[in-house]
Amino acid sequence: xxxxxGVGCSEHTESPAAAREATTxxxxxxxxxxxxxxxxxxxxxxxxxxxxxxxxxxxxGPRALLVGGYAGGVITRxxxxxxxxxxxxxxxxxxxxxxxxxxxxxxxERGEHAVGEALGAQVRAAIExxxxxxxxxxxxxxxxxxxxxxxxxxxxxxTHLIAGMQRALGAWPLAAGMGMIGDIQFRPTxxxxxxxxxxxxxxxxxxxxxxxxxxxxxxxxxxxxxxxxTVTRAEGNVVLELDGxxxxxxxxxxxxxxxxxxxxxxxxxxxVNKGDKYADYDEEAYxxxxxxxIDRERKALVMFEPDLxxxxxxxxxxxxxxNFDYIHARAARLGARLAGRRPVFALYIDCLxxxxxxxxxxxxxxAVIQDVLGAHMPLLGLYTGVEIAxxxxxxxxxxxxxxxxxxxxxxxx
Amino acid sequence: MTDDELSPGELLRRLDxxxxxxxxxxxxxxxxxxxxxxxxxxxxxxxxxxAVLAQLQRSLAAGRDTLALLDTAxxxxxxxxxxxxxxxxxxxxxxxxxxxxxxxxxxxxxxPAAGDxxxxxxxxxxxxxxxxxxxxxxxxxLLVTKATPVTPMIAAIRAAFALPYFVxxxxxxxxxxxxxxxxxxxxxxxxxxxxLNEGDVETLTAIAxxxxxxVQNTQIAALEDALIALRHERQRVxxxxxxxxxxxxxxxxxxxxREAGISLDALYQPSEExxxxxxxxxxVGDWLYFYVADxxxxxxxxxxxxxxxxxxxxxxxxxxxxxSLAALLAEVQRRYxxxxxxxxxxxxxxxxxxARRELDYLAASAPPAVRxxxxxxxxxAVPPSPRLTSHPAVPADPARWHQRTEALAAGDRLYFFTDxxxxxxxxxxxxxxxxxGRLYRDLPDDGWRAAxxxxxxxxxxxxxxxxxxxxxRLSVDP
Numbered sequence: 036x037x038x039x040x041g042v043g044c045s046e047h048t049e050s051p052a053a054a055r056e057a058t059t060x061x062x063x064x065x066x067x068x069x070x071x072x073x074x075x076x077x078x079x080x081x082x083x084x085x086x087x088x089x090x091x092x093x094x095x096g097p098r099a100l101l102v103g104g105y106a107g108g109v110i111t112r113x114x115x116x117x118x119x120x121x122x123x124x125x126x127x128x129x130x131x132x133x134x135x136x137x138x139x140x141x142x143x144e145r146g147e148h149a150v151g152e153a154l155g156a157q158v159r160a161a162i163e164x165x166x167x168x169x170x171x172x173x174x175x176x177x178x179x180x181x182x183x184x185x186x187x188x189x190x191x192x193x194t195h196l197i198a199g200m201q202r203a204l205g206a207w208p209l210a211a212g213m214g215m216i217g218d219i220q221f222r223p224t225x226x227x228x229x230x231x232x233x234x235x236x237x238x239x240x241x242x243x244x245x246x247x248x249x250x251x252x253x254x255x256x257x258x259x260x261x262x263x264x265t266v267t268r269a270e271g272n273v274v275l276e277l278d279g280x281x282x283x284x285x286x287x288x289x290x291x292x293x294x295x296x297x298x299x300x301x302x303x304x305x306x307v308n309k310g311d312k313y314a315d316y317d318e319e320a321y322x323x324x325x326x327x328x329i330d331r332e333r334k335a336l337v338m339f340e341p342d343l344x345x346x347x348x349x350x351x352x353x354x355x356x357x358n359f360d361y362i363h364a365r366a367a368r369l370g371a372r373l374a375g376r377r378p379v380f381a382l383y384i385d386c387l388x389x390x391x392x393x394x395x396x397x398x399x400x401x402a403v404i405q406d407v408l409g410a411h412m413p414l415l416g417l418y419t420g421v422e423i424a425x426x427x428x429x430x431x432x433x434x435x436x437x438x439x440x441x442x443x444x445x446x447x448x
Numbered sequence: 449m450t451d452d453e454l455s456p457g458e459l460l461r462r463l464d465x466x467x468x469x470x471x472x473x474x475x476x477x478x479x480x481x482x483x484x485x486x487x488x489x490x491x492x493x494x495x496x497x498x499a500v501l502a503q504l505q506r507s508l509a510a511g512r513d514t515l516a517l518l519d520t521a522x523x524x525x526x527x528x529x530x531x532x533x534x535x536x537x538x539x540x541x542x543x544x545x546x547x548x549x550x551x552x553x554x555x556x557x558x559x560p561a562a563g564d565x566x567x568x569x570x571x572x573x574x575x576x577x578x579x580x581x582x583x584x585x586x587x588x589x590l591l592v593t594k595a596t597p598v599t600p601m602i603a604a605i606r607a608a609f610a611l612p613y614f615v616x617x618x619x620x621x622x623x624x625x626x627x628x629x630x631x632x633x634x635x636x637x638x639x640x641x642x643x644l645n646e647g648d649v650e651t652l653t654a655i656a657x658x659x660x661x662x663v664q665n666t667q668i669a670a671l672e673d674a675l676i677a678l679r680h681e682r683q684r685v686x687x688x689x690x691x692x693x694x695x696x697x698x699x700x701x702x703x704x705x706r707e708a709g710i711s712l713d714a715l716y717q718p719s720e721e722x723x724x725x726x727x728x729x730x731x732v733g734d735w736l737y738f739y740v741a742d743x744x745x746x747x748x749x750x751x752x753x754x755x756x757x758x759x760x761x762x763x764x765x766x767x768x769x770x771x772s773l774a775a776l777l778a779e780v781q782r783r784y785x786x787x788x789x790x791x792x793x794x795x796x797x798x799x800x801x802x803a804r805r806e807l808d809y810l811a812a813s814a815p816p817a818v819r820x821x822x823x824x825x826x827x828x829a830v831p832p833s834p835r836l837t838s839h840p841a842v843p844a845d846p847a848r849w850h851q852r853t854e855a856l857a858a859g860d861r862l863y864f865f866t867d868x869x870x871x872x873x874x875x876x877x878x879x880x881x882x883x884x885g886r887l888y889r890d891l892p893d894d895g896w897r898a899a900x901x902x903x904x905x906x907x908x909x910x911x912x913x914x915x916x917x918x919x920x921r922l923s924v925d926p
Contacts, residue, residue, distance in 0.1 A: 048523050081527070081555065119527035188635075220532040220634045261474035262467045289475040290482075297636075302482055351474050353481060392492055392530070395485025 038129040038245070038379040038445050040413040041065030044111045048120045050083040054090030057124040062094070064413065067128025070096040073240065075382075076103035076227055077417050078122030080217025084225035084232050091124060092230065099126075102136050102240055104176070104226035105217030107387035110401045110416025112409035117390050117418045118218055125415040127380060131245030132445060135161050138228040142191045142235040143181050150177075151199025154237045159204050165243050172249025172443060173210035174382065175200075177237040178224045179420040180216065188221045190214075190327070192272065193421045193433035194340045196237060200431070207430040208241070209249045211441040213384045214421030214433070219393070221420075246446040250372055252365045253424045254438035256389070256400065257323050258316060259306050260353035261289065265346065272341040273330060274305075277349075281334035289351060300328050301388050303336070304436055305343065306352040309427040318361065320427050323352055325388060325435030339421060340433045354436070356396035359403040365440070366407040373444055381408050382441040383416035389436060390418060400438065412442070489642065497651035500528045504655060508662045517659050518619065518627045519552050525631050525655065526554045529648070533611045534631040539584075539624075540576045546584060547576045548628050556609065577605045579616065583628060586620025586660075589653065593643045594636050605630075615644050617652040621660035622667065629656060689721035689748070696722055696751050699758055701729050707736050708802035709925040710856075715897040717917040724750025725866050725918035728758050733769045735799045737761075737776075740920050742794045742814065742866040753791045757836075760784055773797045773810040774849035777836070782844035784836050793836040796864045800856070800922065807862070807922075810851040812836065815870070818885050819854075820861040825885040828854060828862070862922040863888045868915030874907035883907075896921065 043060025047053035054076075065071070074095050078087055084104070092101065108117020127134070137157040139150045154175070162171060177196055181189040193214050201207070215224050226233050242249065264285065268276035277285040283296055286303065303326035310320025328337040343349060355361065383404050391399050401416055408414050424439040426432035451459065504524055508517050518536040526534035533555035537548035550572045578601055582588025592602055592614050606612050614632025618625045629652055636643045696718075704713040714727055724746035729738035741757055743750040760783045761776075770776040777797055784793075794814040800807050809817060809828060813835035817828045831850035834842070856862075870884040887903050900919060905911050 046527075048527065118530040120523075183634075218532070219530060222532065222634070260477055262470050289471055290478045291475075298482070302485070351471075351478060353474070353477055356481075356485075392489070395481075395488040397488065 037377065037448065038127060038132055038443075039065045039067040040125065040127050040380040041067075042111050042123060042125045042413045042415045044109055044114050044121065044123040046116065046120050046122075048081075050087040051090040053078070053082065053120065053122045054087045054124070055094055057122050058091050058094040058126070061124045061126045065126050065128055067126065069128070070099040071126040072100065072129050072132070073127040073134040074099045074101045074103075075125040075127075075415060076101060077106040077109055077415075079108060079117070079119065080105050080220075080222045080224070081120050082122060084227070087122065088227055088230075088232055095126065100134055100136055101227055101229060102238055104178075105215050105224045107216050107218055107418035107420070108390065109418070110383055110385065110405065110414065112405060112414050115399060115401050115405065115416065117387060117392070123415055123417075125380065125413065129245060132242055132247045132443075133244040135241045135243075136228065137161070137239045137241070138231070138233070138236055140233060140236045142178055142196075142237065144235070147177075147192050147195035148199035148202075150237050151196035152203045153199075154239055155200035155203030158200070158208075158239050158241055161241055162208065169243055170246060170248055171208040172242040172247055173208045173239060174242075174441060175210065175212040175237060175239040175423075176215050176226070177212070178226060178235050179214035180221055180224050181235075183221060183223050190339065190420070191235075192341055193423055194342050197423065197431045197433060209251060209425075210423075210431060211249075211251050211382075211384060211439050212423035212431070213417065213419040213439075214423075216387065216420035219387060242443060248376065248444050250369060250442045250444065251424050252369050252440040252442075253319060253426060253434070254362055254365055254400075254440065255318050255321060255323055255434075255436070256355045256359075256361060256438070257304055257306060257321070257352040257436060258355060259308070259321070259350040261351035263312070263348040263350055265348050266343050267345055269341075269344050272327070272338045272343075273333070274336040274338060274343050275333055282336045283329060283331075283334035286336070296329050296331065299326050299336070301325065301393060304352040304354065305338070305349040307343070307347060307349055309429065312348070321352075322426050322429075322432050322434055323436045324349070325386075339435045342433070354394060356394050356400075357398075359398070359400055362400060362403045362438075363407060366404075369440065369442060373442065375447055376444040377447045378412045378442050378444045380443045381412050381414045382443075383408075383414065384419050384422045384439040384441065385416055386422055386434075386436045386438065387418040387420065389438060394436075404438070404440070408440075490647070493642075493647050493651075496528055497647070497654065500524050500651065501654055501658060503528070504658055508658060512666070514626050514659075514663055515551065517662055518629070521629060521655050521659055522552055522554060522631075525629065525652065529631065529651065530633075531555070531631040532634045533609060533614075534629075535609060537577070537579075537628040537630060538626070542576055544576055544578055546578050546581060548579055548583070549576045550609070551627075553609075575608050577601075577608050579618075579628060583616075583618040584625055586618050586625060588618060589649050590614070590616040591644060591646065591649050592632070593645075595643070613644055615648045615652050617649065617656045619656040619659045621663045626660070626663060686721075692748065692751065693718070693721045696754065699755060700727070705729060705736070707731065707800075710736065710800055710802045711923045711925070712736070712738060713897070713921045713923070715900055715917065715919040717901060717913065718746070719868070719913045719916050720747050722746070722748050722751035723916040723918075724754065725868070725916035726754035726757060727918055727920050728761060730762060730765050732765050734801055734803060735769050736802060737765060737797075737799045738920060739798065740796045740814070740864045740866060740918055742868070742916070742918070744792045744794075746916050750791060753789060753793065756784070756787065757793065772846065773799060773808050773851040774833075774846040777810060777812060777833075777849045778844045778846040781836055781842070785838050785840055785842065785844065787838055788840065789838040791838070794867070795836060798864060798922070805856040805924070807854045807856055808851050809854060810849055812849060815865060815867055815881065818863045818865075818888050820863070820889050821857060821859070823889065825889045827881075827885070828852070856924045858924055859926040860922075860924040861888070861891075863919055864922070865919040866916060868913060868917045869904070869919060871915060872904065872908050872913050872917070874909075879904070879907055893923070
């Protein structure tokens with residue numbers, strides 16, 4: 036049996052009605068019979084998660100593997116939106132491709148590394164049970180919001196989670212991941228695992244069997260614009276000094292002008308070149324790092340991830356917000372790789388900061404994804420806080436202001 | 449000079465120069481990028497505002513109740529403007545000055561509940577906040593950002609809804625505040641969650657104005673519906689009155705009546721569709737009986753009484769000519785009293801013996817008849833008699849009514865009429881009996897009705913009279 040996939044969405048403001056609408060649309064598009072093998076459910080933080088989950092479950096049946104949770108917005112073939120009442124459901128029917136899901140809770144209490152390590156151990160055990168050499172694909176997602184209060188919020192760090200998973204897994208299957216957020220206000224996230232509505236968790240879905248293959252493309256849309264500057268002091272995800280001077284002073288000297296420090300968060304992007312330092316620009320060699328906040332007292336930059344350690348050389352990155360040629364180029368490369376295979380489902384993990392409302396682009400870059408992929412395969416896109424994908428030689432890298440395209444394919448009949 | 453020819457020091461200086469130039473260019477480019485982004489975001493904010501307005505314009509249909517309108521607006525604002533919490537407040541009846549209470553909300557609670565969280569509902573049910581005085585008159589608004597000085601009022605609102613940054617605007621229509629839209633964010637974060645600004649206030653104010661318009665349109669539509677219903681009812685009543693008028697007209701006797709050198713004619717002019725005046729005649733033996741009745745009040749009820757009187761007189765005369773007019777009226781009184789109606793009847797009752805040229809006349813609380821003889825006008829005085837009444841205590845004794853017998857002469861014209869004919873307003877004063885007498889004197893034999901009405905209309909200044917007019921003329925051939 037070929038894999039049948041359908042994606043439905045809804046902007047209904049009543050959670051049960053939205054769930055029913057999105058799910059029935061997905062089922063209609065898939066045209067499968069019985070219960071789906073996998074149901075991916077995502078919606079914004081405006082919805083009531085318990086009622087939404089219950090309504091989806093009522094439609095898909097009691098046994099379907101159900102995974103998902105909050106997203107800042109959704110993208111389908113013909114719809115995209117964020118920060119409203121968006122919801123989307125993807126259903127996958129297959130008798131040959133198998134899906135297994137794993138849950139580890141306690142990101143806040145146990146820490147990202149421990150949770151990642153435990154999750155990685157579950158995935159490794161499953162891979163070992165499948166047997167060596169079997170094709171697999173991994174999707175994982177974690178709650179990005181460690182704590183949220185009127186006075187501020189704290190994030191779970193994807194880099195630590197990845198390190199924990201790395202420790203347990205040893206060798207990674209081809210994988211992509213995301214840090215989940217429900218809106219740009221960083222309100223507490225809720226996640227779905229089977230019949231549980233959870234938080235502070237990391238969830239992994241492993242696809243295997245049926246000749247399944249996962250292909251991943253990373254879309255940055257940023258280019259280096261400055262000389263290299265060296266991080267000379269950092270604490271966790273806080274960059275305290277660049278080139279031996281307070282980080283904010285250095286940035287201010289470069290781009291300050293009339294810009295207030297308060298405007299740097301979500302705008303200022305630093306890039307780390309993991310390839311040849313003086314070679315021509317290679318998008319795949321770069322990891323973008325987005326400024327999350329500023330620490331005025333310490334004149335420091337608070338980044339999403341903690342990997343800008345002392346000694347790391349960074350460049351100011353310029354966002355290519357009006358030229359989406361790089362998306363077409365990546366899509367073409369993906370298409371070439373998929374030659375001879377049947378793509379069954381595309382998942383687009385897209386930084387919410389890339390939405391036009393936040394980056395100031397004239398057009399939605401996700402609309403280009405709709406154009407180039409929508410005609411060829413069911414598409415589910417999610418606006419996220421952190422995107423995770425292979426970068427250069429790094430098997431898994433937490434990324435900011437990035438789009439990660441995750442395509443599931445099976446052998447052509 | 450090529451790079452190879454440069455000294456190491458020169459090369460380093462050159463490298464440093466290019467590095468500085470590169471960073472300066474990077475700074476310039478990024479500044480411009482950020483400026484463009486900011487400008488586009490401003491434009492997007494406006495576009496979003498207009499889109500919300502357009503969406504609401506389509507969805508806020510007149511006829512829905514105000515709370516439903518506010519709820520729809522709240523959801524649109526919340527979904528479209530990227531807000532974390534949005535509420536609808538309504539004026540509260542509490543001791544707190546300018547107090548408002550939440551009735552609808554989105555985004556409150558953890559996870560956010562859309563209004564159906566019982567615990568949250570209980571908490572909101574006892575929550576009230578004070579807003580500035582201007583909210584009561586529709587002129588106030590609140591914009592609270594990180595830069596806003598925190599007053600006790602702002603601190604209270606923040607605490608009540610756990611909403612640090614917000615905009616609040618009143619929805620004001622018909623001189624009262626229908627509700628207050630409050631929406632806001634938990635954080636200020638450029639560019640994802642810009643500090644709220646005047647643009648957000650303008651958007652919410654425009655939405656509030658739209659809701660107010662819809663509410664007013666709803667009220668106007670309701671008034672129009674009521675007016676249409678009233679118009680239909682009025683048309684129905686008019687149709688019924690027209691039918692009743694034609695019935696009343698049909699019950700009037702055909703005039704003129706000629707009987708052995710005597711002729712009877714009448715002018716009948718109701719002030720409304722139906723009249724409380726009535727006249728009728730009957731020939732019983734050698735006598736021509738007729739009467740002019742004026743029921744107290746006029747209109748529909750009075751008209752019903754005239755129908756009753758017609759029947760009563762005919763019934764009383766069915767047994768034959770009575771001994772006297774007083775006996776006839778006593779019999780009518782007896783029968784009328786059995787109905788217990790609250791309407792009295794002034795009446796002039798007349799019978800004429802044509803052969804004998806003789807007339808019996810009785811005026812029961814009615815104006816005296818006027819005779820025109822030889823170009824002179826004369827009032828036919830008659831002892832006063834009581835009007836017909838339904839009061840059961842009034843005896844139906846013929847002795848209470850007094851008639852007079854008059855001899856008729858050739859060429860006599862006698863006019864019997866109701867009080868509306870001389871009490872009508874003419875130039876700010878009653879037309880008067882004397883003037884009416886002169887009018888009778890000057891009336892032509894032919895076309896006297898048209899002439900009389902024209903004169904009265906001219907004196908009154910219009911054809912709409914305060915009271916019904918009835919004139920019955922008895923003419924004796926020359």
